[in-house]
Amino acid sequence: MGTEFKTKALVLHEMQIGDYDKRLILLTKEHGKLTVFAKGAKKSNSKFLSVSQLFCYGEYHLFKGRNNYSLNKAELIDSFHSIRKSIEGLSVGLYILEFSEYVSMENHNEQNLLKLAIYTLKQIEKDRVKLELIISIFEIKLLSLIGYLPWTQSCVICNSSEKLNAFNIKAGGIICDSCINDRAVYKMSEGTRYTIEYITKQPIEKLYNFSVEDYILLELQDISKALVKENIEKSFKALEFLNYNLL
Numbered sequence: 001m002g003t004e005f006k007t008k009a010l011v012l013h014e015m016q017i018g019d020y021d022k023r024l025i026l027l028t029k030e031h032g033k034l035t036v037f038a039k040g041a042k043k044s045n046s047k048f049l050s051v052s053q054l055f056c057y058g059e060y061h062l063f064k065g066r067n068n069y070s071l072n073k074a075e076l077i078d079s080f081h082s083i084r085k086s087i088e089g090l091s092v093g094l095y096i097l098e099f100s101e102y103v104s105m106e107n108h109n110e111q112n113l114l115k116l117a118i119y120t121l122k123q124i125e126k127d128r129v130k131l132e133l134i135i136s137i138f139e140i141k142l143l144s145l146i147g148y149l150p151w152t153q154s155c156v157i158c159n160s161s162e163k164l165n166a167f168n169i170k171a172g173g174i175i176c177d178s179c180i181n182d183r184a185v186y187k188m189s190e191g192t193r194y195t196i197e198y199i200t201k202q203p204i205e206k207l208y209n210f211s212v213e214d215y216i217l218l219e220l221q222d223i224s225k226a227l228v229k230e231n232i233e234k235s236f237k238a239l240e241f242l243n244y245n246l247l
């Protein structure tokens with residue numbers, strides 16, 4: 001006998017199964033990433049139609065069978081509909097889903113990751129913060145959550161607290177002028193250092209309440225991109241599309 005339980009979840013991925021059914025990858029709050037069968041979800045009169053699309057967030061009632069999970073019912077909380085208003089916003093949204101899918105684990109509490117994804121999608125919809133800044137904030141916060149916290153307190157190599165003007169990607173932290181001898185080093189101004197520190201320390205709900213000058217954004221982008229490349233061995237389709245075509 002299986003059991004039914006309910007959980008808040010975000011649809012990260014949908015796959016068509018035959019003519020009528022779907023398989024969904026959900027990021028759930030308490031149980032991490034789950035693959036769930038949604039019977040009949042493709043039918044036009046299905047009760048799952050509005051809760052089985054990408055970006056749907058809601059309360060999902062799941063049945064755990066011997067080998068799989070299936071969807072029993074769901075109540076939609078948000079579909080992030082306006083993310084689809086622009087191709088840029090949509091692509092960043094897809095990147096958030098793709099990245100979340102890649103780093104989340106099955107049967108693991110992913111409360112923070114889910115919260116970060118939801119707050120980030122909300123920001124894309126609001127269209128108040130630059131998409132480039134949203135991407136960098138998301139990347140740095142996500143890396144911090146999964147164990148790659150960028151070190152910003154003192155030189156990560158010699159512990160000095162003076163002349164901290166660069167960031168060493170391989171060492172994962174700020175470095176002083178005397179320790180600059182590596183190729184994986186990026187220039188980092190004081191403002192960029194504060195911004196990184198702010199992102200790693202603030203609670204998720206307060207992450208997207210600031211903007212920065214253009215030179216800081218450029219430095220921040222360089223560093224967050226390089227940190228993702230160094231620590232996450234995957235290239236994300238949505239981001240490649242964005243980099244080559246839009247941003």
Ligand SMILES: [Zn+2]
Pocket residue numbers: 155156157158159160175176177178179
């Ligand atoms: Zn040093």
